[in-house]
Amino acid sequence: xxxxxxxxxxxxxxxxxxxxxxxxxxxxxxxxxxxxxxxxxxxxxxxxxxxxxxxxxxxxxxxxxxxxxxxxxxxxxxxxxxxxxxxxxxxxxxxxxxxxxxxxxxxxxxxxxxxxxxxxxxxxxxxxxxxxxxxxxxxxxxxxxxxxxxxxxxxxxxxxxxxxxxxxxxxxxxxxxxxxxxxxxxxxxxxxxxxxxxxxxxxxxxxxxxxxxxxxxxxxxxxxxxxxxxxxxxxxxxxxxxxxxxxxxxxxxxxxxxxxxxxxxxxxxxxxxxxxxxxxxxxxxxxxxxxxxxxxxxxxxxxxxxxxxxxxxxxxxxxxxxxxxxxxxxxxxxxxxxxxxxxxxxxxxxxxxxxxxxxxxxxxxxxxxxxxxxxxxxxxxxxxxxxxxxxxxxxxxxxxxxxxxxxxxxxxx
DNA sequence: AATCCACAGGAAGCCCGGGAAC
DNA sequence: GTTCCCGGGCTTCCTGTGGATT
Numbered sequence: 001x002x003x004x005x006x007x008x009x010x011x012x013x014x015x016x017x018x019x020x021x022x023x024x025x026x027x028x029x030x031x032x033x034x035x036x037x038x039x040x041x042x043x044x045x046x047x048x049x050x051x052x053x054x055x056x057x058x059x060x061x062x063x064x065x066x067x068x069x070x071x072x073x074x075x076x077x078x079x080x081x082x083x084x085x086x087x088x089x090x091x092x093x094x095x096x097x098x099x100x101x102x103x104x105x106x107x108x109x110x111x112x113x114x115x116x117x118x119x120x121x122x123x124x125x126x127x128x129x130x131x132x133x134x135x136x137x138x139x140x141x142x143x144x145x146x147x148x149x150x151x152x153x154x155x156x157x158x159x160x161x162x163x164x165x166x167x168x169x170x171x172x173x174x175x176x177x178x179x180x181x182x183x184x185x186x187x188x189x190x191x192x193x194x195x196x197x198x199x200x201x202x203x204x205x206x207x208x209x210x211x212x213x214x215x216x217x218x219x220x221x222x223x224x225x226x227x228x229x230x231x232x233x234x235x236x237x238x239x240x241x242x243x244x245x246x247x248x249x250x251x252x253x254x255x256x257x258x259x260x261x262x263x264x265x266x267x268x269x270x271x272x273x274x275x276x277x278x279x280x281x282x283x284x285x286x287x288x289x290x291x292x293x294x295x296x297x298x299x300x301x302x303x304x305x306x307x308x309x310x311x312x313x314x315x316x317x318x319x320x321x322x323x324x325x326x327x328x329x330x331x332x333x334x335x336x337x338x339x340x341x342x343x344x345x346x347x348x349x350x351x352x353x354x355x356x357x358x359x360x361x362x363x364x365x366x367x368x369x370x371x372x373x374x375x376x377x378x379x380x381x382x383x384x385x386x387x388x389x390x391x392x393x394x395x396x397x398x399x400x401x402x403x404x405x406x407x408x409x410x411x412x413x
Numbered sequence: 414a415a416t417c418c419a420c421a422g423g424a425a426g427c428c429c430g431g432g433a434a435c
Numbered sequence: 436g437t438t439c440c441c442g443g444g445c446t447t448c449c450t451g452t453g454g455a456t457t
Contacts, residue, residue, distance in 0.1 A: 103441060125441055126432035304444090325420065345446060350421070366421065370455030373419030 014232075015270045015277065021230030022263040024064075024256040027072055032225055033218045034066050040209050041074045041184075048089050048146040049081060054182045056170055056204050058154075060190050061211025064254030067186045070211075071150055078148065088145025096157035102165040103129050105157070110136040113143060133168060140179040147181040154185040155192035163196045170203040213253030219245035222255055223262055231266060237278040240265065244282055261285050290383045297359055298382075304344060307335055308352045309380075312362055316380050324375040325350055353378060 020026050031038065037059075047054040059067045075091035082089030092109055099108050107122040110132060114121065122132055140147055149169060151157070157165065172181045185204055193201045214222065223241045244265070248258030264285035269277040301309065311331040315323045329346050336343040344352075353376060357364040364376040 101442070123432065125430095126434085126439095128433095128440055131440095302444095344444090346420085347422085347447080348445060351445095354422090366453095368420095368453035368455090369418085370453070371416090371418060371457090372455075373417085374451095374453060375418095375420050 013275075015235045015266050015275075016230060017232050018230050019263065022226055022259055022266070024069075024259045027069070027076060028226060028229065030225065031066060031070060031073055032221045033214065034070050034211075037066070037070050037209055037211060038074060040207075041070065042077070044207055045074060045078050045148060048078065048148060048180075048182070049085060049087050051087065051146065051180075053146065053173060053180045054148070055206040056182050057184045057207045057209060058193070058205050059184065059186045059209045059211060061188070062213050062252045062254070063188055064248075064251075064256035064258075065211040065213050066255055067211050068152055069255075071152075071184060071186060075148060075150065082145075088143070089148070090143070090145060091148040091150065093150040093152060095152045097153045100157050101161050102168075103127075103132060105151070105165055106132045106136055106168075109149065110139055113139045137172070137175050140181065141177050144178045145180070147179060148184060149181060150184045150186065152186045153188065155187040155189040158192055158196065163200050166200045166204060167197060170200060214249070214255055215253060216242075216245045216249035219248055219253065219255060219258045223258055226259060227262060230263075235266070235269075235275065235277055237276045239279050240277050240282060243279050247282070247286060257289075260289060264288060287383075287385055291386050294361065294382060294386055297361060305352055305356065307341075308332055308349060309356055309361060311335060312353075312356075312378055312380055313382070321379055322377040323379070324373075324377070325353060326375065328353065328378060350376075 016022075021028065041057065041059075044054045044057060059071065061067050072093065075093065078089055079091055081087075090113075092112055094105055094108055096105065099105050104124070106129065107124065107127075110122045113136075122135060127135075151166075151169075154166075166183070166185070169181070169183050183204065193205060196204070220241050223244055227236060227241065241262070244258050244261040247261060248254050251257050261282060265281040266277050268281040268284050268288075269275075272281075274281075298306070298309070308328065311328050312323065314331055314335075315327060320327070325346070329349050332349060333343045353362065353364050356362045360381060362378055362380050364378045366374065367377050368374040
């Protein structure tokens with residue numbers, strides 16, 4: 001008798017009706033508590049269907065407040081209506097966290113406009129940026145119609161690469177002969193326009209939409225609606241939705257987080273062969289999510305970054321909190337000596353620490369200690385249920401040796 | 414009020430690897 | 436080949452700074 005390792009999963013009954021519906025990047029049929037925002041955005045984009053140029057927009061709000069989902073939803077409807085009305089309307093969404101330089105954004109948009117018969121992709125490097133820009137203009141004109149360019153996580157790009165891109169994109173209409181374009185910027189940071197050139201600021205901020213974070217009750221509605229589409233009827237135990245919503249509400253009302261919690265909880269219940277998702281599954285899901293977020297980030301860190309992180313953790317293991325940059329640098333130098341590497345400069349390490357801060361692995365607050373200088377107070381934010389040594393060990397063997405030897409060498413002092 | 418610590422963080426420039434164009 | 440451009444990692448040099456101490 002053949003037995004296959006997958007057989008047991010086939011016979012196991014699933015709690016999901018359609019798991020996709022519980023993913024945060026899924027486009028649901030409706031978005032509860034966002035009717036006003038949808039109304040504002042769609043009213044503006046309605047211009048595109050009339051062949052006019054819609055105003056540029058900026059959407060603000062914390063992560064998981066539904067900015068991306070709403071935009072995606074509206075753009076989807078816009079394109080569908082454009083097709084139905086035989087109007088040329090194109091919406092292009094770019095995530096500026098992944099595509100985070102001017103060159104890459106322009107070439108990405110340009111390449112998404114490739115006609116089927118065309119082969120000439122814009123190369124990922126090599127061209128001068130203005131040539132990429134001109135090529136983009138050419139392609140847009142050839143296609144014609146109105147283009148809605150959505151730049152998600154735009155604050156990230158501006159911080160990193162400046163506002164040249166926004167300057168170029170918002171003044172695009174003067175270069176375009178046939179086509180028309182408008183820009184929608186999506187930002188997690190309310191004050192990101194402070195970094196902008198005033199001209200760009202006024203052009204981009206023609207229309208602002210503020211997304212308030214969801215409160216716990218609104219999150220419950222969202223979860224119920226998604227659960228209705230994604231899970232089988234009656235598999236949710238008492239208090240589960242409420243708990244997911246409450247936990248996510250603590251995380252500044254992050255709907256993305258709430259959905260992940262619910263989905264992973266259901267997965268946990270299913271793996272356990274249970275017919276009902278209970279609150280305990282939510283707790284398990286929550287702790288798994290914490291480590292799932294952090295583990296891959298650490299293991300893919302470049303070597304030097306790992307060393308810096310190791311230096312911070314070594315301090316922490318010795319019971320030192322609120323460590324200063326200089327202290328971290330000292331330990332880092334020792335670690336380099338230990339592994340016979342050339343240490344980088346303190347200036348660079350300072351930058352790497354800020355980097356770790358942005359990744360959420362540590363917190364680095366700049367504080368002034370008066371006479372005793374101005375520095376960063378650095379603390380790790382790696383949850384207790386994660387063993388950093390293990391993650392480092394999973395990464396590269398060389399690095400593991402570095403880490404565990406410095407780690408133990410230090411702690412034994 | 415002046416001083417001064419221990420850095421922060423900007424600016425400029427170098428070097429490298431990748432690629433295009435001539 | 437040579438010469439151009441982009442972007443990332445890094446260094447060097449630099450000016451700026453909050454607030455305890457003098």
